[in-house]
Amino acid sequence: MLAAYAPLLAWLVLVLVFVTGLLWVTDRIGRPRPATGKADTYECGMEPVGDAHRRFSVHYYLVAVLFILFDVEALFLILWALQARELGTPGLLEVGFFLAVLAVGWLHIWRRGGLEWDR
C-alpha cells in the first residue's frame, strides 16, 4: 500500500533538491545588479501605479461571473465531442438543444446589457 507512494516521495525529494539547488547556484554565480524596475511589484505587465483601493465598476464582476458560467457549460461539449460519432444524429440534436437553451441565456444577458462592463 505505502509502496505505491514511493514515486511521490521521489518526486518530492527531486523538487526540493532542484529548487534549493537552483537558488543556491544563482546566489553563487549571479552578479546582483539592483534596479528600480526590478524592485517593483510584478503586476502581469501592468504598471503598478496609484492606490490599491481604487473603485471600479461592479459590472466587471458580472462579466467575470458570466464568463465562468459559460466556460463551465462549454465543458459539457467536450463530453459530447468525445462520443460524437457513437451518439450520431440524436446526440447532435440533443447537444444542439442544449446549446439553444444556452444561447437563450446569452441572448438575454446581451440584450439586457449584462455585458456592458464599463457602463
Add this chain to the structure above:
Amino acid sequence: MPGPLTPSDWLLAAPLLWLAGGVVAILVLDAFRPAARHEAGLAFLALLGAAWSLWPLAEAAGEPLEGIPGLPVRAFSGMLEASPGNAVVGLLCLGAAALAGILSLRSLCRLESGRHRTALWTLLLVAPAGMLVTLASSHFATLFLGIETLSLPLYVLSALRRTEEGSVEAGLKYFLLGAFASGFLVFGMALLYAGTGRMDPGAVTAALEGGALARAGLGFLYAGLLFKLAIAPFHLWVADVYQGAPTPITALMAAGTKAAAALALLHWAPPAGPLGSGAWALLACATLALANLTALNQENLKRILALSGVAHAGLLLFALAALQAAPGSGASVEAAVNFYLVAYGVSALAAFGALELLERRAGGHAEASALRGLGRRFPVAGGILALAVLSLAGIPGTAGFLGKYFVFAELVRSGEVGVALLGILLTLWSFAYYLRILVVLYMKDAAPAGGPPAVQDTPAAVALWVPAVLVVLLGVWPAPAHLL
C-alpha cells in the same frame, strides 16, 4: 447507453419541461421586448401546464397508467420515482408558486425596474421545478440537483426587496447556511459512494451494515437534509429568513420547500434497523420543544408562523419514527406524510397569504403591535388568517387536525404509544402561541393605521380563498386523502 425516453420518463419530465419552457419563453421575450408585460401571463401558463401534465399521475391511485408498468412511476433508469401521492404534493408546490406569484402582482412586481420582474417570474418557475425533482429523487444526482435547483432561486427571491435590510439579511443568511448545508449533503454523498459503491437509496441500507466511512456519510447526508427541512439543531435560520423574505416568498418556502425536503427525507430514510425509532423520535421531540419555547417569546407574527413551521417539520419526524418501529408500514406512513404535507402546505399558504394582505394594511409591519385588532377591521383576510392558525394548531374540523391525527395514528399503530402521548402534549403546548395570534387579531383595540393606504388587491384576495377552502374541505371530507 440509455435508449430513447420511455412513457414513464415523459410523464415525470413533462412538468419540468413546462416550467423550463416558461423560463426560456420569458427570457427570450424579455430580451427583445423588455417593455412588454408578459412575464406573469407566461409564468402562470407554464405553472398551469405543469399542473396539467402532473394531473394524470396524481389521479392514478390504484389504477396503472396507460403504457406505464406499475406504480410508483420510475423514470430515467430509476433516477426519479414518484407515486400518485407524491404527485399531489407536487401539485401543492406548483400551487404555492402560483399563489406566491399572485400575491406578488401588486407588490413585488412593482418594486423596481423590469429586470427584477423578470428575475421574480423566472425564479418562481425554477424553484417549483427543483421541488418536483427533489421530492421524486431516488439517486444522489437527482437529489442534489433538485435541492440546488430549489434553493438557489429562493436565495435570490428572499433578497428581492434589496433596499430593505431585513430582506438582504434573509437572502445572505439563507445563502451562507444553505451553501454550508449543501456542502454537508454532497460530502455525505461522496462518503456514502466511497463506502458502499451505490448512489440509490439502497446506499443507506448498505451503509448501515457497512463501515465507519459510509456511516459518517450517512450522518452528513441527513445533516444536509435536516437543514433543508429545518429540524433542530439546524433550525436557527428559519425565523430570520422567513421574517426577512417578502411574505409571498415565505409562503412558497414554507409550503413548497418543506414538502420537497420532507419527501426526500422519507425516500432516503433508513429501513428499520440498527438506527431504531428512538433517534427520530428524539429529534422530533427536541424540534417541537425548541420551536414551541422560542415561539412563545416572539413579537413578530411572521416569526411565530416560521417557528410553527419548524414545529410541523418536527412532527413529521414522528412518521419516520413510526416507520422505524414497524417495518412494512411504508405505504401507510407515506400516505400519512403526503396528507400531512398537503394539510400543512395549504394552511401555511393561507396563513402567510392573509398575513401579507394584513401587513400591507399595517404599513409593511408584521409585529403584533402593528397588527392589533386588524382581524375585526378586515374580516376576510383576518378570518382566513385565523382559520389557517386554527388549522396549524390542529383544531378538529380543519385539515391540520387530520394531518396530525394520521401521523400520531401511525405512531400508535407501530406500538410507540408513549412517544405519541409525548408528541400530543408538545402539540398542545403550541396552542399557547397560536391562540396569541387570535388574541392579537380580535381581542385588542385596533392600532392606528400606519403608512400609506394599501392598494386594493383583488387577485390576491380572490386567490386566498383557494387554500382557505381547502383547509376546511380537507378537514371535514378527507376522502381524497385515500388517494395519497
